[in-house]
Amino acid sequence: MLLLAYRLVETELAQVTEHLRGLGRSESTALQQVLALVLENRGKLLRPTLCLASGLFNHYSTSLLVPMAAGVELLHTATLVHDDTIDGAQVRRGRPTVSSAWGDHTAVMVGDYMLACAAKLVASTRNLRVIDCFAETLRVLCEGEIGQELGAYQLGTSREDYLQRIAHKTAHLFANATECGAILSDAPEPAIQALRKYGLLLGAAFQVVDDILDFTATPEQLGKPVGSDLEQGTLTLPTILFLELGGSESLVRRAWAQPVSRECVNEAVVAIRDSRAVAASLDEARQLATQARQCLDCLPAVPARQALEELVDYVVQRPN
Amino acid sequence: MLLLAYRLVETELAQVTEHLRGLGRSESTALQQVLALVLENRGKLLRPTLCLASGLFNHYSTSLLVPMAAGVELLHTATLVHDDTIDGAQVRRGRPTVSSAWGDHTAVMVGDYMLACAAKLVASTRNLRVIDCFAETLRVLCEGEIGQELGAYQLGTSREDYLQRIAHKTAHLFANATECGAILSDAPEPAIQALRKYGLLLGAAFQVVDDILDFTATPEQLGKPVGSDLEQGTLTLPTILFLELGGSESLVRRAWAQPVSRECVNEAVVAIRDSRAVAASLDEARQLATQARQCLDCLPAVPARQALEELVDYVVQRPN
Numbered sequence: 001m002l003l004l005a006y007r008l009v010e011t012e013l014a015q016v017t018e019h020l021r022g023l024g025r026s027e028s029t030a031l032q033q034v035l036a037l038v039l040e041n042r043g044k045l046l047r048p049t050l051c052l053a054s055g056l057f058n059h060y061s062t063s064l065l066v067p068m069a070a071g072v073e074l075l076h077t078a079t080l081v082h083d084d085t086i087d088g089a090q091v092r093r094g095r096p097t098v099s100s101a102w103g104d105h106t107a108v109m110v111g112d113y114m115l116a117c118a119a120k121l122v123a124s125t126r127n128l129r130v131i132d133c134f135a136e137t138l139r140v141l142c143e144g145e146i147g148q149e150l151g152a153y154q155l156g157t158s159r160e161d162y163l164q165r166i167a168h169k170t171a172h173l174f175a176n177a178t179e180c181g182a183i184l185s186d187a188p189e190p191a192i193q194a195l196r197k198y199g200l201l202l203g204a205a206f207q208v209v210d211d212i213l214d215f216t217a218t219p220e221q222l223g224k225p226v227g228s229d230l231e232q233g234t235l236t237l238p239t240i241l242f243l244e245l246g247g248s249e250s251l252v253r254r255a256w257a258q259p260v261s262r263e264c265v266n267e268a269v270v271a272i273r274d275s276r277a278v279a280a281s282l283d284e285a286r287q288l289a290t291q292a293r294q295c296l297d298c299l300p301a302v303p304a305r306q307a308l309e310e311l312v313d314y315v316v317q318r319p320n
Numbered sequence: 321m322l323l324l325a326y327r328l329v330e331t332e333l334a335q336v337t338e339h340l341r342g343l344g345r346s347e348s349t350a351l352q353q354v355l356a357l358v359l360e361n362r363g364k365l366l367r368p369t370l371c372l373a374s375g376l377f378n379h380y381s382t383s384l385l386v387p388m389a390a391g392v393e394l395l396h397t398a399t400l401v402h403d404d405t406i407d408g409a410q411v412r413r414g415r416p417t418v419s420s421a422w423g424d425h426t427a428v429m430v431g432d433y434m435l436a437c438a439a440k441l442v443a444s445t446r447n448l449r450v451i452d453c454f455a456e457t458l459r460v461l462c463e464g465e466i467g468q469e470l471g472a473y474q475l476g477t478s479r480e481d482y483l484q485r486i487a488h489k490t491a492h493l494f495a496n497a498t499e500c501g502a503i504l505s506d507a508p509e510p511a512i513q514a515l516r517k518y519g520l521l522l523g524a525a526f527q528v529v530d531d532i533l534d535f536t537a538t539p540e541q542l543g544k545p546v547g548s549d550l551e552q553g554t555l556t557l558p559t560i561l562f563l564e565l566g567g568s569e570s571l572v573r574r575a576w577a578q579p580v581s582r583e584c585v586n587e588a589v590v591a592i593r594d595s596r597a598v599a600a601s602l603d604e605a606r607q608l609a610t611q612a613r614q615c616l617d618c619l620p621a622v623p624a625r626q627a628l629e630e631l632v633d634y635v636v637q638r639p640n
Contacts, residue, residue: 030470031463082432086425102470105406108428109465112402115432116459119439123452131451132443139436143351145429150350150422 003314005307009052012066016048019070023117034102034110038077043093047177048073050202050311054181054195056304064125064184071121072177075138078114079145081107087232091223122180130180137176144168152233153256155249162237166207167200174203194295198308201292206315208285211236215273225262227269230255237284242277282316289316323634325627329372332386336368339390343437354422354430358397363413367497368393370522370631374501374515376624384445384504391441392497395458398434399465401427407552411543442500450500457496464488472553473576475569482557486527487520494523514615518628521612526635528605531556535593545582547589550575557604562597602636609636 006013020042024035048069055065084092085099085107099107115138122134147165151157178199182192213222214229215238222228229236233256243249248271254261255268272278293312299305326333340362344355368389375385404412405419405427419427435458442454467485471477498519502512533542534549535558542548549556553576563569568591574581575588592598609632619625 028463028467028470031466034466079432082428086428106466106469108402108406108431109462109469111428112399112431112435113459113462113466115435116455116462119455120452120459123448123455126448128443128446128448132440135436135439135443139433139440142429142433142436143348146351146354146426146433147348149426149429150348 003307004303004310005049005053008056008303008307009049012052012062012069013045013049015062015066016045016052016070016073017042019066019121020074023074023114031110031113034098034106035113037095037101038081038098038110038114042073045073046206046311047076047173050174050199050308051177051181053304053307053311054178054199055185056307057182057191057195057299057302058185058187060185064127065181067121067124068130068180068184069177071118071134072173072180074114074118074121075134075141076173078111078118079141081111081114083145085111089224093223125184127184130183133176133180133183137172140168140172144170144172148234152235154235155243155252157235157240159237159240159244162235162240163204166204166211170207170210171200171203174206175199178202191299194298198292198295201288201295202312202315205285205288205292205312208237208281208288209316209318212238212278212281212285214238215269216278225265227255227265230268230272231260231265237281238272238277241280242272242275245276245280247271247275247277285316289313323627324623324630325369325373328376328623328627329369332372332382332389333365333369335382335386336365336372336390336393337362339386339441340394343394343434351430351433354418354426355433357415357421358401358418358430358434362393365393366526366631367396367493370494370519370628371497371501373624373627373631374498374519375505376627377502377511377515377619377622378505378507380505384447385501387441387444388450388500388504389497391438391454392493392500394434394438394441395454395461396493398431398438399461401431401434403465405431409544413543445504447504450503453496453500453503457492460488460492464490464492468554472555474555475563475572477555477560479557479560479564482555482560483524486524486531490527490530491520491523494526495519498522511619514618518612518615521608521615522632522635525605525608525612525632528557528601528608529636529638532558532598532601532605534558535589536598545585547575547585550588550592551580551585557601558592558597561600562592562595565596565600567591567595567597605636609633 020039024032024039051069051072052065080092081098084097085104089097090100091097098110122131144165148169175196179192179196182195211229214227214236219225230239239252243252251268251271254264257264289312293309296305296308340359344352344359371389371392372385400412401418404417405424409417410420411417418430442451464485468489495516499512499516502515531549534547534556539545550559559572563572571588571591574584577584613629613632616625616628
């Protein structure tokens with residue numbers, strides 16, 4: 001059963017897809033092939049859907065919202081290409097990554113190329129507020145990623161450190177999608193702020209669930225080994241709560257040992273998965289989700305609001 | 321003796337430097353350290369100087385031109401950080417690269433962070449034309465880099481292929497600097513176009529000279545081994561003309577052999593350096609420079625014009 005949000009913006013989402021395909025039709029044949037690989041391999045298009053649906057409360061201007069939504073998705077995809085390059089990932093959503101197929105240099109440059117195209121799409125709205133907002137989102141997102149990298153392997157990472165990091169690296173892009181959807185539909189300022197806050201909280205809930213799945217899902221569902229955050233030294237909420245609840249520090253430290261021991265990682269994953277930390281993390285995600293839903297209370301009770309409420313449940317319940 | 325262009329915009333260039341330093345004063349201490357490494361290690365600031373000097377012909381608005389010039393330099397620096405990361409370079413301008421000091425992940429993200437800051441600086445001008453122009457410049461620049469990568473190791477590369485590639489990867493950023501300087505000073509359209517074309521031709525001349533130096537300079541002057549373009553499979557003008565003039569294809573092919581043989585690279589470098597290809601390449605650079613200078617003829621004979629003319633000579637004559 002397709003979620004209401006996707007049904008409400010179905011036509012415009014198809015136009016977003018068309019915009020992205022159009023980028024693959026660049027002058028150079030070589031670049032065309034690389035972009036086709038990336039842009040044909042789409043995920044759930046959650047961020048552009050949020051952007052479009054947030055525009056439904058007021059003046060739904062597709063000529064502004066479609067390029068904006070495409071820009072948001074493209075920024076997200078560009079960061080995935082850069083992530084895969086650095087992580088040396090071979091496969092993303094069942095297809096070879098750009099770096100594994102064309103090499104690291106091309107992959108970094110293709111990511112930059114997509115950032116440039118995203119900036120052009122957003123600039124085409126001629127709206128200075130969303131242009132500014134978009135550049136700030138990229139800045140904050142990078143700050144979050146850099147913070148994660150430089151703060152890796154720190155047993156002292158607190159719940160607050162974690163929440164700030166995921167706000168930066170994930171939630172701000174969700175907030176950018178909903179806020180700019182509202183701005184471009186000429187929503188009144190309180191609605192813009194409500195939708196922005198909704199995006200921030202929904203994005204945080206989404207990331208907490210993602211971080212839980214890194215322990216509870218199967219490698220097939222994840223498309224990568226279980227516990228890969230842990231292995232890379234990234235302390236996510238389940239691990240932080242595991243330690244807060246008195247879990248063994250040395251178990252976590254062994255999972256970080258170089259060279260990586262799959263056995264030690266698995267041992268830590270099982271201990272954390274079977275501890276109360278998972279349920280406590282899910283509680284945190286549910287609380288964030290409830291707060292996200294409450295942000296919508298001030299908006300008119302139109303189908304778009306129901307659609308955004310449904311997305312909250314979807315984000316917390318998704319199996320992978 | 322300081323060039324006239326630098327003297328004319330000295331105060332504003334100091335403000336550009338201050339803007340760049342300001343970025344290093346971000347909230348996170350870790351990010352601050354990384355940015356300080358990159359942003360304290362400046363080169364000749366040629367691109368921001370071109371931007372500022374191009375604004376001198378009309379309404380010289382420093383509140384618009386300084387952030388624009390800082391954005392141009394930051395975009396340039398971001399691409400250098402990404403290049404160094406992928407090339408595995410250890411040192412840039414005598415200091416460790418971001419990737420060698422903090423790892424590849426941080427380096428790619430710091431490059432992205434700088435792109436975001438550059439976009440924010442340009443957006444702060446509130447001028448939609450320069451915002452658009454800037455995003456397009458990044459797009460074209462990446463297209464050039466990707467083209468260079470995907471077109472590597474092709475003996476059939478023509479002079480035209482080469483000129484198009486350097487237009488994309490180097491000259492467009494010079495053109496962006498001069499064009500946006502003119503736009504932000506409310507220059508009349510013919511002056512904007514003249515300065516844009518000047519930037520394109522000057523940038524091309526600059527790159528041809530750079531590519532000649534890869535054969536004729538010393539490793540100390542270059543800060544890297546001689547012939548490194550050749551070694552990486554990039555056919556630049558001296559090699560293209562060497563082959564056009566009947567030089568040995570197998571000599572070039574041997575320089576590409578994997579694993580790299582320094583001896584074979586040196587043999588090819590010496591053969592190309594001692595051939596007529598170097599003088600022919602310098603002729604090409606001089607022709608581009610002459611054309612760049614001619615673009616200025618339609619501009620008023622003020623000191624700024626003399627400064628830009630002098631930069632043409634400087635670019636063609638620089639020893640390293």
